[in-house]
Amino acid sequence: MIRLITLGALLLLILRMSYVTLRPPVEARTTGPVTIEMSVWGMPWENDLYTKLYIPEFERQNPDIRVRFHHFEDYGNRVLLSHAGGIAPDVIRENIDFSIGWTKRGLNLPLNRYINGSDGIDRKDFIPILWKGLEYGGDTYGVPQDINLLGLFYNKELFDKAGMAYPDASWTWKDLQSAAKKLTQGQTVGLDMGWGGGTFRPFVYQAGGRFWNEDGVTTAIDSPEVAEALRYYKSLMRGDVALTRSNSLRGGLGPDKFFQTGRVAMFVDGSWLVPSIKKAAPDLRFGLAPLPRGAQASTISSSCHWSVSSQTRHPEAAWKLAKFLGNTEALKEYWQMLWVAPPARWSALRSEEFKNVKGAPGKIPGIDSQAEFAEKCGWIPQVLENGWTSIEFCNPYTNRLMLHLNEAVDKVLLENADPATVLKAAKVKVDKQIAEDIASEKAANRGGA
Structure with a gap:
């Protein structure tokens, strides 16, 4: 323990010394x-x-x-x-x-x-x-x-070959499942999506659920709406959907890499990936749409x-x-x-x-036409102007929530557990840990007073 403290003190001393030339003390001046x-x-x-x-x-x-x-x-x-x-x-x-x-x-x-x-x-x-x-x-x-926003990426060429209309804001959960089935041909998978509580979150809002009660210190994941969202999420685990638990299982490649090569017709991810996909696959014809709706339209943001x-x-x-x-x-x-x-x-x-997206020469491509802007970015104002996104999940105790939510999602997907049952158990664990955290914080504050 003494050695750890000494090493920590040494690290801070080195850090201070490294900043001497970067940040000299600022004195009061006139x-x-x-x-x-x-x-x-x-x-x-x-x-x-x-x-x-x-x-x-x-x-x-x-x-x-x-x-x-x-x-x-x-x-x-x-x-x-x-x-x-x-x-x-x-x-x-x-x-x-x-x-x-x-x-x-x-x-x-x-x-x-x-x-x-x-x-x-x-x-x-x-x-x-x-x-x-x-x-x-x-x-x-x-x-x-x-x-930023999560959206639905789609390969226009694969949709054209299947004779299907492109996704838009009218799409529902049922439309997503139907399209994934029709677009799965040979080595091409209809829909790809990362596995876990992170990609599950927008489905909670689409089902009409939420993550926190009004007090901000107890979770609402035991609601019927969240259970319905998890049942739908589970239903996506089939041959025409690649719901992959870890990119390491696929050589470190995420859904976007398979999308770039035409192996995936649709995938769910963030707006931040659009410029890099255009740069990596300049000939790929792709667009984005709002996430399909359940009981309501919604995505998540950061x-x-x-x-x-x-x-x-x-x-x-x-x-x-x-x-x-x-x-x-x-x-x-x-x-x-x-x-x-x-x-x-x-x-x-x-x-x-x-x-008018210009990009950064040699680093990030720009957008070449208003038509391209409409297909790649037109969905963004539509989502924001209509209020179809949420950051409600962000909370000082989100790490506690996500730990047990991920466990619940794993049990449903891997063990075929009942969504309502595992979510109620997860709520008990989350609320208990937060209550313990709050008690510890209060005790520390009293001790420091």
């Missing part, structure tokens, strides 16, 4: 610009968007502020280590899948006083559900940047946003940068270059620039 830092993840060539476009323009508009840029690999661990060492970047790009846990641990600065202040932003210009994912304890902890570190010594300057990175023009430019996730603002989503 003249000269202040320096703040920001961090991102992603492909290294994406850095140009920040270093050559965003930061120079921000510094031009704010001559009293300088921005030091960091691109981190192993992003989550690097940010957490920097917080542990007291040297966190001032503005941090985060994703709601993990940021709510960081907020709960006190890593992010509450922003309501800035968002709602004289130098604030118009909340109404953002897709409403995104604010829900940033709220905790009555405050808001980020500025939305984008939103989102990236800009948070301000609770350790920042320049909160006003950090807020200005977070606000700038979430402005309409910045979001348009982000989408036009990368087009992996739609912009978080209605003003960007409804703009003409949204339809």
Whole structure:
């Protein structure tokens, strides 16, 4: 134990030393610009968007502020280590899948006083559900940047050969099953989809279910709607659907790789894959549609946003940068270059620039025509304008939920267990662990008081 503590202390000391040249202490001053830092993840060539476009323009508009840029690999661990060492970047790009846990641990600065202040932003210009994912304890902890969606990819050539109409928003669960059966020919599988609680989540919403009760600390997965969703998910395990538990069982290849080679007619995955599929298979004729509906239309989303570190010594300057990175023009430019996730603002989503995807020369292809935009991206505004997506599953205790939900899904798919029975058992486990977590947190708070 002593050795582990010593190694941990040494790691933090090394990390602090490595930042000496990167982040000297910022002292209170009356003249000269202040320096703040920001961090991102992603492909290294994406850095140009920040270093050559965003930061120079921000510094031009704010001559009293300088921005030091960091691109981190192993992003989550690097940010957490920097917080542990007291040297966190001032503005941090985060994703709601993990940021709510960081907020709960006190890593992010509450922003309501800035968002709602004289130098604030118009909340109404953002897709409403995104604010829900940033709220905790009555405050808001980020500025939305984008939103991604799960959709139905389809191979137009295979549909044409089968004499079938392309998927659209009118498709139902029954249509999906029927099409998968008709499109399964020879070595081609009608529908491919990853296995587990992750891909199961949109079916819960389509069945009219939800993951959390209103209290946010007990799960609602024992409802009849969730059981119905799991029964339908189980029904997809047949010869015309490849519901694969692990990509390692197929040589490390996911559904998108088989889709690119014409071995899969349809698959379910995220909007972020569209540019990479076009690049990898430039001759592939494909489109996307909203996920088929059950009792209602729905998919699931995630989102990236800009948070301000609770350790920042320049909160006003950090807020200005977070606000700038979430402005309409910045979001348009982000989408036009990368087009992996739609912009978080209605003003960007409804703009003409949204339809003019340029890509990044040599890195990401653009969109060549309005017809191509309609087939690959036209479904996105349709889903968002109609409110057909949810991030309700995001919660400080989502990790507890997903652990036992995955177990329940496995039991139904592998052991033919009754969905209602295993979901009720999973609820008991989830609620018990969350109650224990809350009790431990309260005890720790009392001990630290």
